[in-house]
Amino acid sequence: MADTDAMVLVTGVSRVFGRRIAIDRADLTLMRGRILGLLGASGSGKSTLLRTIAGLESIDAGTIAIDGRVVSTPGLALAPENRRVGMVFQDFALFPHLTVAQNVGFGLKGRADRDAVVGRLLERLRIVDQSQAFPHTLSGGEQQRVALARALARDPAVILLDEPFSSLDGSLRGEVREDLMETLRETGTSAIVVTHDAEDAMIMAEDLALMDGGRVIQTGTPRDLYNNPTSVAAARLLGPLNLVEARVHQGVATSVLGQKSAILPDGPVRMGIRPTDLRLTGPAQGLQARVASVSFAGGYCVVRVKTDTVALSLHLPGEAPRTGDVVGLTVDPARLMVLPD
Amino acid sequence: MRGLTVLRLLAFLAAAVAIAPLIGVVAAAFGDGRADIAAADLVRYALTSMALAFLVGLSTAVLGSVSAWLVVMHSFPGRNIFAWALALPLAAPAFAVAYAYADLFDVAGELRTWMRAVPGLDWGPQMRSLPGAAFVLSLAFYPYVYLTVRAALVNQSSQAIEAARSLGCSPTQALVRVALPLLRPALAAGVALAVMETLADYGAVQFLSVQTLTTGVVRSWFVYGSLEAAARLALPLLGAAALLLWIERLSRKGRTDEAARARWRPIQPTPLEGGRGLLALAFCIGLLTLGLFLPAGWLAIKALDISPDWPRLVRAASHSLGLGLGGAIATVILATCLALSAERMPFTARISSLGYATPGAVMAIGLLAPASLLWQNVPGAVSGLGVGLLLLIYAYAARLMAAALEPVEAGLTRVTPSMVSAARTLGRSETGAALAVRLPIASGAMLTAVLVVFIDVVKELPATLILRPFNVDTLAVIADNYARDERLPNAGWPSLMILALTLPAVIWLTRKITASRPGDLNGRH
Incomplete structure (x- = not known):
């Protein structure tokens, strides 16, 4: 572009x-x-x-x-x-000595223009009923809308x-x-x-x-x-991640989780997999592991398992195994991430 | 953003105003004029000042902390009234308290005559002495300790004591091991303030014939006309001021942080039943009587015996009121200039607070040298009256800048950094954001600051004595004049009029201070 x-x-x-x-x-x-x-x-x-x-x-x-x-x-x-630039602050930074309408109109010059712009924004953001209220009387959501309206007012x-x-x-x-x-x-x-x-x-x-x-x-x-x-660092920022040791040899990274091609020089790397991308199979299939703990997290269960060499975390919807069960794990190689060490 | 902005420039100017007289004192002290002060006199004055400061420090520490501990930690009849009323003696000028007690215990006075006649006792305290002056100043200045210790007790929240109890401490152990150590900084700060006021006092000690460094400064100027001698006597006072200010500032580091305030829960007071409750009540009534009701009442009884010179009193009252308001407004404007940049210029803000610990007499001496230059070199440019009043207001502002800075800074903390940033992104310059957001939010605190300075200016004596233009007498000045002539009933009238001017402001302030709670935004104004 x-x-x-x-x-x-x-x-x-x-x-x-x-x-x-x-x-x-x-x-x-x-x-x-x-x-x-x-x-x-x-x-x-x-x-x-x-x-x-x-x-x-x-x-x-x-x-x-x-x-x-x-x-x-x-x-x-x-x-x-x-x-x-218009800015909406973490704490909303509404002026406590001004009403909602005065806050929204703070950055505008010219009374006629100001009243029209403020009215339009209050309506758009559904806070017109609160126009004469002071910020401390508003809910968190309403305060956020006032802060946005105030930032948008100057176009x-x-x-x-x-x-x-x-x-x-x-x-x-x-x-x-x-x-x-x-x-x-x-x-x-x-x-x-x-x-x-x-x-x-x-x-x-x-x-x-x-x-x-x-x-x-x-x-x-x-x-x-x-x-x-x-x-x-990038992988971790975007969500929970299991990381294991891996090694690249002639363009292929290998770890306990499997193999994936990698355009990296030969040597140690890390291999990552999201907890949602690990699947359970029968005990005799895939990577053998023992369930160390199971925690209910609402829409899914957090299952922590241990193999001989690594500890992994899975997010499983529906039925979860019990602590102490021996399970098998499978991984879709497409979901594996090869990350420089 | 970096660089010299309008606000920073204003802050530097305000700081320069506060510092200039102090530099003036040092310059005058090291000037080459004659300064015939005998070393023995200097040592005698200094030792008397130290002894007085020690005695007042000790007794204000006891009176202030015991009264605060009673009122905050216990419930007894009248507790809620005493919470603010115990600070009321701040309204009475120390010299008025001195007049009343000196007269009350005078050998030829009504009380001593009655005591000799009825119980046959010929004994009474000698008020015109060092212990007498310490007694008077302790009663006048204990509220400084009371207010700081009370604030610390209220701030400390019940959680610290509850935590100590849950860790196996008895109530007494919790008090000794947790509550008292937490109070130490507040106690130090309160005592430092009381000692600063003691060293700055002129009217009371002069009347009670106690020769301190401050009376020495004023005498050197009035009796010997020696600016250099006055400035040299003022130097140890400046040093003491810096030390006390340092102690007071240091003690702030231990104060409750904002996070702790959010979890603040009030202390549940221990009820004092029967005799113990009455004892607490008697202590508080006794303290308030000795500090305010008895001296004010005695002066009123004496004053009613004579017919006052009303035209003179009214003129002096209008001068006191005018100078009080003018001084307060000028001081708060300068303090606000400083406060708006104080966060980014902490050193400038702190150094300009030095004036607060500096006695008014010293401040006045520091202004005399530049003032005489002005008078000599710009004759007729400004009238003597105008320059005199300006200098006087200047001296008040330089001395009381810190007293105003504190509430204004506290008020400005209600403005979060993001509010200022929001105003900037909404089209306001740094100065525009200060005018549209910071000052309106801090306006209540600025009013508080005006009242604090007003009370101090109306009670001020030594700087006014030295700098006032000819024929401009304030109530404090004519009270001092009458008292020098031993015309106590006449001195009673201006003293009581000062009280009438300051008492409403003190009541409003102390009620506001004692009603506020940690985490409170000090009300929405």
């Missing part, structure tokens, strides 16, 4: 705090009208990267461009208020969402996520969503970037990254 389709283009950006490298030569592209997920563990630098895009942090190397205009270089930083080129669901619990989380996606798609807004939750990232994002230790380690579609991670 041409760079003219890029709404946000981050090239070789670094940010250092004292001795700590928060972002290390990161590259990132958000395409126009799409939702990009930025997934990483705590301290991986994802929120700092988002703040550099918003202009809330300066950068020490690289460039950031928004809608074709360079907004950050090491010597230059366009002020946040002049970047045409930003891009919306940045920093852990938008982390302060919401269970059932509300899914509901709010659906609402948010619907609104972003309806308005055709380009958005970057920072999260540490793989499920949130994969459900929301059309494109995904994985961050670890300040670096963007892999980018692609959620399905592609889930199935074909290029490193242990």
